[in-house]
Amino acid sequence: MASMDDVAKRAGVSIATVSRVLNNNGKVNEATRARILKAIKELKYQPSRVAKRLRSKSVSSNLLGVLIPDIQNPFYVEVLEGIEEVAYNNNYALIMCNFGQDEKKEKLYLEILQSEAIDGLIAAPASEEDVQLKKMVKDGLPVVCVDRGLSGIDVDVVLIDNETGAYNAVDFLAKSGYKRIAHITGLLSIPSSVLREKGYRNALIDNGLPVIDELIKNGDSKLPSGIKLCEELLALPEPPDAIFTGNNLITLGALEVIHKKNLRIPDDVAILGFDDMFWASSLNPPLTAVRQPAREIGRRAGELLIQRINEPDRSSIQMILNTELMKRSSA
Amino acid sequence: MASMDDVAKRAGVSIATVSRVLNNNGKVNEATRARILKAIKELKYQPSRVAKRLRSKSVSSNLLGVLIPDIQNPFYVEVLEGIEEVAYNNNYALIMCNFGQDEKKEKLYLEILQSEAIDGLIAAPASEEDVQLKKMVKDGLPVVCVDRGLSGIDVDVVLIDNETGAYNAVDFLAKSGYKRIAHITGLLSIPSSVLREKGYRNALIDNGLPVIDELIKNGDSKLPSGIKLCEELLALPEPPDAIFTGNNLITLGALEVIHKKNLRIPDDVAILGFDDMFWASSLNPPLTAVRQPAREIGRRAGELLIQRINEPDRSSIQMILNTELMKRSSA
DNA sequence: TTTTTGAGTGAAAACGTTTACATTAGCTGC
DNA sequence: GCAGCTAATGTAAACGTTTTCACTCAAAAA
Structure with missing residues (x-):
């Protein structure tokens, strides 16, 4: 060369x-x-972008890091698409790190990213307390958090209103006449899971429905837990008439169980999922779901990051996007 | 630092x-x-991995490029997972480029990758004739192709046996008694689409079924084309009794149409898709599909690449993996 | 005793940029 | 005719490594 x-x-x-x-x-x-x-x-x-990057931290060498918990999850794929779109338009390359909810792996990836001298990072950290990531922010690395924040520190965040999204979903179920509405949560160490459960509870209460402990199952945001917990719910002496699932992978697991048991949706059991999927209309029946504007989340995060790279001292922004209830036929 | x-x-x-x-x-x-x-x-x-990379091409600086046509497509996501797995285990970072079937974008990404001085590249090129990629191979960059090769040049490739996979699928449909088996192809500029169609035709012929032109629709490997072409098929005076779809996105599009028309699967129309998806069992009815071992494709490609980085002159390998027909209930 | 060896270490060049600083030469204004 | 300015360009240091070469010193060999 x-x-x-x-x-x-x-x-x-x-x-x-x-x-x-x-x-x-x-x-x-x-x-x-x-x-x-x-x-x-x-x-x-x-x-050579490498030489450029080595020489000067001052001038942008056009490499961004992306740190996501689970690339299997279509939500993050869509976020990634959004990020990639703005990265491409601004001549940035993306170095992609998928830590699969494994904190050790996350740690290693953060080290690598630092060592690669990236210009900035978009991350959905494993925990809000993530010390290593916090340190990197403090050390001046431009960071935008996505889907979850970083506690006690000033950092740009792009979130959605999880609680309201969940509330509206469950409110819709209640208003539709469902009485025993179950909930399979995501991993409760993730704030969004907690908020969704909160929205679920509040909607129940506001609609005069009892909050029944046995109808709330704690999952881990992965498909197998959706299967297992949905089975448990349906095996209850008094099974639920509707299930509100905490994320898309759980939804898919629950659907598998419901179909296997040959139950009719929504007559035998309704299902409403948090997270829409681009193929939700291809499901049978089409899935009613809380849609997060995933692609836009990615786009916004990318834009915020590039802004911050160019203006490191601007005050930090918390951007909260709204969800949309996609009413189809499963509830 | x-x-x-x-x-x-x-x-x-x-x-x-x-x-x-x-x-x-x-x-x-x-x-x-x-x-x-x-x-x-x-x-x-x-x-600093950057300094290391700048200093010596001879020593590996542990950065791989991945170039894929469509990150929206779950198949590539799974391939990516496989690659990421071996990259992580070997302390490589991944720089991810999604060109969305856009050759101009592909070209830019190739330039960026080169400029980033990657150690090696895993690519599913837009075309087998890709001159720029060919040049990079000739210039000595370790490259492994995935899902499609590079014509007239010695390069490691990981493929699946598309023709046999399609043949077996359609053979299965024929043997199950379907008489009017339609096919929606993927983008015909991609060799795998051509091979799948070939397998489809041969299976028809070998089963004594006529090859009917109006039952073959040329798609572009994306969801909307699945919708449009499936609609056309079903609007035929004599609609098909089974549809063999050329890839997963097309399958999802076709499913959407079939459900919307309230047709029963497989009684009114059967559907068999090329490409399995990890949630295929969550569909209703569970989808019968040709499964590509996507994750393994990624893993193998990663391993081949690292081998080649360590031993640049070994002769090139073409690895062909087999597909598996996942018989569920949609056909 | 002198020479050879080898273990242990350091000095400096190189990778391909950016950038602070120096240099040159032609012009302006007096 | 000379100081001072500006446009245009070059020199060299710096970024953080790897790597070649040279050096020192003590032990082994002669």
């Missing part, structure tokens, strides 16, 4: 001048500039 | 010695080694 040196030689100038035309700063004679551009084209010269 | 210099100063040695203990090469006195390790720990020193 041709380097700046090669270009400089061919154009008969020094590398400093080449750098100047590449970055469009400093004065350079029109004729020289033309000669340099010609040489660049002829040599198919491409600047 | 602490640098080697800081460590060297604290341990009272030169950076050369620090480098030696870090990379475990060259002789170094046990006492000195201990002092250096202590300093490293105390300073929480982490080597």
